[in-house]
Amino acid sequence: MRSGFPVARRGMVIGLLGGSFDPAHEGHVHITREALRRFGLDRVWWLVSPGNPLKARQPAPMAERIAQARRLMDHPRVVVTDLEARMGTRFTAATLKGLKARYPGVRFVWLMGGDNLVQFHRWDRWEWIMQTVPIGVLARPGSGVKGRLGRAARVYARERVSEAQAERLGHIPAPAWVFADVPLKALSSSAIRARGDWGRSGTPGMPPE
Ligand SMILES: Nc1ncnc2c1ncn2[C@@H]1O[C@H](COP(=O)(O)OP(=O)(O)OP(=O)(O)O)[C@@H](O)[C@H]1O
Numbered sequence: 001m002r003s004g005f006p007v008a009r010r011g012m013v014i015g016l017l018g019g020s021f022d023p024a025h026e027g028h029v030h031i032t033r034e035a036l037r038r039f040g041l042d043r044v045w046w047l048v049s050p051g052n053p054l055k056a057r058q059p060a061p062m063a064e065r066i067a068q069a070r071r072l073m074d075h076p077r078v079v080v081t082d083l084e085a086r087m088g089t090r091f092t093a094a095t096l097k098g099l100k101a102r103y104p105g106v107r108f109v110w111l112m113g114g115d116n117l118v119q120f121h122r123w124d125r126w127e128w129i130m131q132t133v134p135i136g137v138l139a140r141p142g143s144g145v146k147g148r149l150g151r152a153a154r155v156y157a158r159e160r161v162s163e164a165q166a167e168r169l170g171h172i173p174a175p176a177w178v179f180a181d182v183p184l185k186a187l188s189s190s191a192i193r194a195r196g197d198w199g200r201s202g203t204p205g206m207p208p209e
C-alpha cells in the first residue's frame with residue numbers, strides 16, 4: 001500500500017465500512033467480522049472519515065483515529081485507510097465514484113449499521129448510492145425493529161435480499177440490500193467519548209486501567 005491506496009485485484013469483493021471511528025471500538029470489529037463471513041467478502045476496508053457531513057462535531061485528528069483503529073482491528077483481510085482524505089471526498093457518493101474509477105473490475109459493497117439505514121435517505125445522492133452498490137446493513141441495538149428501518153428501506157423494499165442469499169451480495173446487481181440480524185453489541189463511540197477514557201485506555205470499549 002505504498003501509495004496509500006490499498007491493492008485490490010479485479011474480481012475481488014470489497015466491503016467498505018465508512019465511519020468516524022472516534023474512537024474505533026469492539027462493535028466495529030464485530031460487524032466487520034460478521035460482514036466478512038456473511039456477505040462473502042474478500043476484504044473489508046475501513047474508510048476513516050475526514051468528518052461525517054451530517055455531524056457538526058469535529059472528530060479527533062485523522063492520524064490518531066487511524067492509529068487507534070489499526071491497533072484494534074488486526075485482521076489479515078481488513079485494511080484501515082484514510083482514502084477519503086486522500087481523494088478529497090467526505091460524501092459517500094463522491095467516495096464511491098472515485099473508488100469505482102480507481103479500481104475497475106473490483107466489486108464494492110457498502111456496509112453500515114442499522115442506525116445509518118434509518119437516516120440514509122438524508123445522504124447526498126442516496127438513491128444513486130443505492131443503485132450503484134449493493135448494501136449490507138448490520139443490526140445495531142435500537143435499530144431494525146420492524147417498521148423502523150426508515151424511508152430508504154421502504155422505497156427499496158422489493159430490492160431487499162434475504163439473509164440466505166447474502167453470501168452472494170457482491171455479485172447481485174444494485175439496487176440490492178440485506179439486513180443482517182447479527183448478535184447485537186451495544187457499543188458506541190459517543191458512549192466511549194462520554195466516559196472520557198479515549199486516548200487514555202489502550203482499548204476503547206474496555207474499562208480504563
Ligand atoms: N455497535 C454497533 N453495532 C452495529 N453497527 C455499528 C456499531 N457501532 C458502529 N456501527 C456502525 O459502524 C459505522 C461507523 O460507526 P461510527 O464510527 O460512527 O461509530 P459510532 O459508534 O456509531 O459513533 P457515534 O456514537 O459517535 O455516532 C456506522 O455505519 C455505524 O452504524
Ligand SMILES: O=C(O)c1ccc[n+]([C@@H]2O[C@H](COP(=O)([O-])O)[C@@H](O)[C@H]2O)c1
Nearest residue numbers: 018019020049052054091092093123124
Ligand atoms: O454522504 C453522505 O451524505 C453521508 C451522510 C452521513 C454519513 N455518511 C457516511 O456514513 C459513514 C458513517 O458515518 P458515521 O459518522 O456514522 O460514522 C461515514 O463513512 C460517513 O461519511 C455519508
